[in-house]
Amino acid sequence: MKNIIQINENDNIVVALTDLTKHEVIIIRNKEVTLKEDVKRGHKIAISDIKMDENIVKYGFPIGHSVVDVFEGQWVHTHNIKTNLDGIKEYKFDQKLIENTYTNRNLTFNGYKRIDGNVGIRNELWIVPTVGCVNGIADRIIDKFKEMVGDLTIDNVEVLKHNYGCSQLGDDHISTRTILGDAVKHPNNGGVLVLGLGCENNGMDDFKKSLGDFNEKRVKFLISQEVSDEIQEGANRLVELYEIMKEDKREVCSLSELKIGLKCGGSDGLSGITANPLVGKFSDFLVAQGGSTILTEVPEMFGAETLLMARSKNEEVYNKTVHLINDFKEYFMKYDQPVYENPSPGNKAGGITTLEDKSLGCTQKAGTETVVDVLKYGETLTKKGLNLLSAPGNDLVAASALAASGCQMVLFTTGRGTPFGSFVPTMKISTNTQIFELKPHWIDFNAGSLVQDKSLEDLTEELVEYIIRVANGELVNNEKNNFRELAIFKSGVTL
CATH class of the missing domain: 3.40.50 (Rossmann fold)
Structure with missing residues (x-):
């Protein structure tokens, strides 16, 4: 197993895949780097000297800038990096669509056909x-x-x-x-x-x-x-x-009838390396089958929103995406709250430093497909494909919003672990094997094997097969535990 990963060749940091110790030597592209301090799994290490105010680059994009000189082999985190984000940005439509490499395999599941034309995976x-x-x-x-x-x-x-x-x-x-x-x-x-x-x-x-x-x-x-x-x-x-x-009896249904929500919570430094890219691959796969996925958690798009905007189907969808982002920023500002202080204590402990760091990892759940529509909070899905939904990052509220939008299931990636479930099956996908082994009664699927012995293609196929089994009636852990929640977004006065 590798002990570090450089996600993009332009990155000036690498991510530790295991706990590393001071004076340990890591090798990156035939270059030896000696660690100047202990670094925990999921955290970042500078692989070259980085001057004060210079950008820290991860995923090939800036995730903030250094607030002091950072030297090769040093730990890079909240003590020496700060977000680049500030205020409300001006955007420009610059469409860059990406071709989906998956083809329609005409797969099926057994679901409940309802009189209104929709299909359920539970009765x-x-x-x-x-x-x-x-x-x-x-x-x-x-x-x-x-x-x-x-x-x-x-x-x-x-x-x-x-x-x-x-x-x-x-x-x-x-x-x-x-x-x-x-x-x-x-x-x-x-x-x-x-x-x-x-x-x-x-x-x-x-x-x-x-x-x-x-x-x-x-x-x-x-x-x-x-x-x-x-x-x-x-x-x-x-x-x-x-x-x-x-x-009521289950009937054979096309996979195109599936509507799957995409959510993460308790994220760590491996979220954008294992579980989120895996879910992104599944999203691309399902869209190619004629199905639908929905990405939400708008505050966790900040810093990566332009990547989603570039994939808008047309200028109308682009404008709706701009409103989605700016409306949520204005919501923060209305209550005099900082827009860009999103990573939680658990996120930071797991290796996520800035909102850009979190967002660039979070939005990978959306894969590379074209964004076909943007839904307001409470609206239900009408267009097949990848959709965006207005809802906060809060796990219970966002997962409930995905369920309310018509999703029959929510895929929930996590590096820290969480037991909750929404009122539809809420599949927990771990970013690391350690939490999968520690909490098998919480976690349903392990994406941590991507940094051990599995290829992304093979694990995507395993995830597809598992999701079909769940659609056919196999229970996920939140159902087995009877942990089911409905949380509604509140923004105003209570009498």
């Missing part, structure tokens, strides 16, 4: 509360329902708990209603009970109207304050839905 029964006040009632309804029906023959029954739906104004109120409506119409459910309290501002009548067209046989409603025994009434409605859902 679950959901309670969607209009307001967080009824979360506990929903739990009791499910308990009663299970007493009534015994062993389930569907995939799962769950409550999509959240703490909103009342005391919200403006955009927050609309966002809550929109995300909950997206969940109601999501193809991974075969039936939904919309459960209200009766006095919330996300009222049932308005909520129904906001849904537009929906399958009335598969969606039922209950206002708790209007019935004597809301537990029994709710359980009765679940039984009605269950009787319909029991007849």
